[in-house]
Amino acid sequence: MNKRKIVFRSDCPISTALDIFGDKWSLLIIRDLMFKGLNTYGDLLKGGEGIATNILADRLGLLECAGIISKTRHPESKAKVLYQLTPKGAGLAPVLIEIIAWSEKHHEVHPQAIAFANEIKKDKAAVLAQIYSRLDRQ
Amino acid sequence: MNKRKIVFRSDCPISTALDIFGDKWSLLIIRDLMFKGLNTYGDLLKGGEGIATNILADRLGLLECAGIISKTRHPESKAKVLYQLTPKGAGLAPVLIEIIAWSEKHHEVHPQAIAFANEIKKDKAAVLAQIYSRLDRQ
DNA sequence: CGATTAACTTGTAATTTGCAAGTGTAAAAA
DNA sequence: TTTTTACACTTGCAAATTACAAGTTAATCG
Numbered sequence: 066m067n068k069r070k071i072v073f074r075s076d077c078p079i080s081t082a083l084d085i086f087g088d089k090w091s092l093l094i095i096r097d098l099m100f101k102g103l104n105t106y107g108d109l110l111k112g113g114e115g116i117a118t119n120i121l122a123d124r125l126g127l128l129e130c131a132g133i134i135s136k137t138r139h140p141e142s143k144a145k146v147l148y149q150l151t152p153k154g155a156g157l158a159p160v161l162i163e164i165i166a167w168s169e170k171h172h173e174v175h176p177q178a179i180a181f182a183n184e185i186k187k188d189k190a191a192v193l194a195q196i197y198s199r200l201d202r203q
Numbered sequence: 204m205n206k207r208k209i210v211f212r213s214d215c216p217i218s219t220a221l222d223i224f225g226d227k228w229s230l231l232i233i234r235d236l237m238f239k240g241l242n243t244y245g246d247l248l249k250g251g252e253g254i255a256t257n258i259l260a261d262r263l264g265l266l267e268c269a270g271i272i273s274k275t276r277h278p279e280s281k282a283k284v285l286y287q288l289t290p291k292g293a294g295l296a297p298v299l300i301e302i303i304a305w306s307e308k309h310h311e312v313h314p315q316a317i318a319f320a321n322e323i324k325k326d327k328a329a330v331l332a333q334i335y336s337r338l339d340r341q
Numbered sequence: 342c343g344a345t346t347a348a349c350t351t352g353t354a355a356t357t358t359g360c361a362a363g364t365g366t367a368a369a370a371a
Numbered sequence: 372t373t374t375t376t377a378c379a380c381t382t383g384c385a386a387a388t389t390a391c392a393a394g395t396t397a398a399t400c401g
Contacts, residue, residue, distance in 0.1 A: 073310075074252040074253075075251075075252050076311065076312050076313045076316075077231075077234075077252070077312065077313065077316065078302065078303045078305075078306030078307050078310065078312040078316045078320070079230055079231060079234050079299060079302055079303060079306065080231060080251075080252055081306050081310045081312060082302045082305065082306045083227050083230060083231065084227070087225070087226060087227040087230070088225060088226065088227070089221050089222070089225040089226070092217060092221060092225070093215075093217060093218060093221065096215075096217050105378080105379085106378070106379050106380075107377080107378060107379075110379095113213075113218075114212040114213050114215070114218055115212075117358075117359050117360065118360090118361095118379085118380070118381085119358085119359080119360090119380085119381075119382085120357095120358070120359075121379095121380090122379080122380055122381075123357095123358095132309070142367075142368075142377095142378085143366085143367060143368080144366070144367040144368060144377065144378050144379080145367095145377090145378065145379085146378085146379065146380095153309050156305055156308065156309070157305060159301040159304070159305070160298065160301040160302055160305055161217060162301075163297040163298040163300075163301050164216065164217055164220045164298055165216045165217060166297070167216075167220065167294050167295060167297070167298060168216030168217065168219050168220045169216050170294065171270070171291050171294070172211075172216065172219045173214065174214050174215065174216040174219060175214040175215065178214075178215065178216045182216070227389095243347075243348085244347065244348050244349075245346080245347055245348075248348095255389070255390050255391065256348085256349070256350085256391090256392095257349085257350075257351085257389085257390085257391095258388095258389065258390080259348095259349090260348080260349055260350080261389095280346095280347085280398075280399075281397090281398060281399085282346070282347050282348080282397070282398040282399060283346090283347065283348085283398090284347085284348070342401100343400100343401090344399105344400080344401080345398100345399080345400070345401095346397100346398080346399075346400090347396100347397085347398080347399095348395100348396090348397090348398105349394105349395080349396085349397105350393100350394080350395070350396095351392100351393085351394070351395090352391105352392090352393085352394095353390100353391090353392090353393105354389100354390085354391085354392105355388100355389080355390075355391095356387105356388080356389065356390085357386100357387080357388065357389080358385100358386080358387070358388080359384100359385090359386075359387085360383105360384090360385090360386100361382100361383090361384095362381100362382085362383085363380105363381080363382070363383095364379100364380085364381070364382090365378100365379090365380090365381100366377100366378085366379090366380105367376100367377080367378080367379105368375100368376085368377075368378095369374100369375080369376070369377090370373100370374080370375070370376085371372095371373080371374070371375085
């Protein structure tokens with residue numbers, strides 16, 4: 066178990082949230098866990114926008130400390146570690162969905178993201194339900 | 204008009220969004236503009252968690268460059284500058300609302316935020332409509 | 342006209358990040 | 372059984388970013 070302290074600047078809910086994931090990488094790690102099904106250190110390292118190894122280790126520790134992710138033994142190998150979203154982490158799905166919808170509206174994103182944004186527009190609740198059930202099965 | 208370049212790491216919508224507001228301060232500035240009605244440099248400086256003057260100036264420039272906020276002359280004084288959310292910036296309301304709802308569920312926040320979170324739970328659309336109409340009137 | 346307000350800018354120390362390389366343990370290959 | 376290879380980190384250091392304090396410029400107030 067990781068023991069670090071997160072300093073909260075105020076009791077504003079947005080400020081508190083940013084004290085946990087207010088940086089360029091944390092939400093991308095959460096994205097990879099939530100949408101891409103990546104759940105080992107090595108996968109997360111390769112999976113995205115090129116995060117540095119020390120930053121990944123640091124953020125995983127921070128997110129674990131904040132109760133967003135859990136760190137357990139991998140069922141297939143003792144050498145691997147399994148990272149998963151906790152219910153608190155999975156609860157960020159609506160936030161990520163709204164970010165995707167906003168970003169797709171205002172920027173050029175990849176085709177897959179456009180399709181996903183359209184699904185969100187059509188039936189947000191269904192998209193959310195699908196995400197939650199996929200995370201539950203893991 | 205501010206001219207800076209924002210480097211986008213990938214065409215992922217979440218990554219793109221974080222390239223704009225993925226730090227500890229930007230969303231707090233947007234919060235102050237959206238919810239607290241603060242709209243001058245001095246107000247934003249005092250209004251929150253103690254942002255440094257140079258960081259505020261930097262973030263205002265970045266957010267303007269990203270099309271999130273606009274910078275115009277203040278109607279009451281030539282010495283002041285009026286900062287306002289653009290439609291793109293106002294479009295972040297659902298993101299902020301989901302962050303508030305999530306944070307209130309998992310952390311201890313101030314009483315006002317609890318009340319606001321309850322309103323969101325009760326009728327999200329109404330809360331959003333109210334935010335948009337307030338921003339329009341400004 | 343002097344003082345104050347507002348919006349920054351500048352300088353510098355402290356902190357954080359990014360990159361490359363190294364470490365320890367577990368599994369796989371020779 | 373010895374040697375690689377894979378995996379999850381850790382360490383060292385340069386570069387970038389942030390925080391804090393002070394200074395600058397223009398507008399308004401008394």
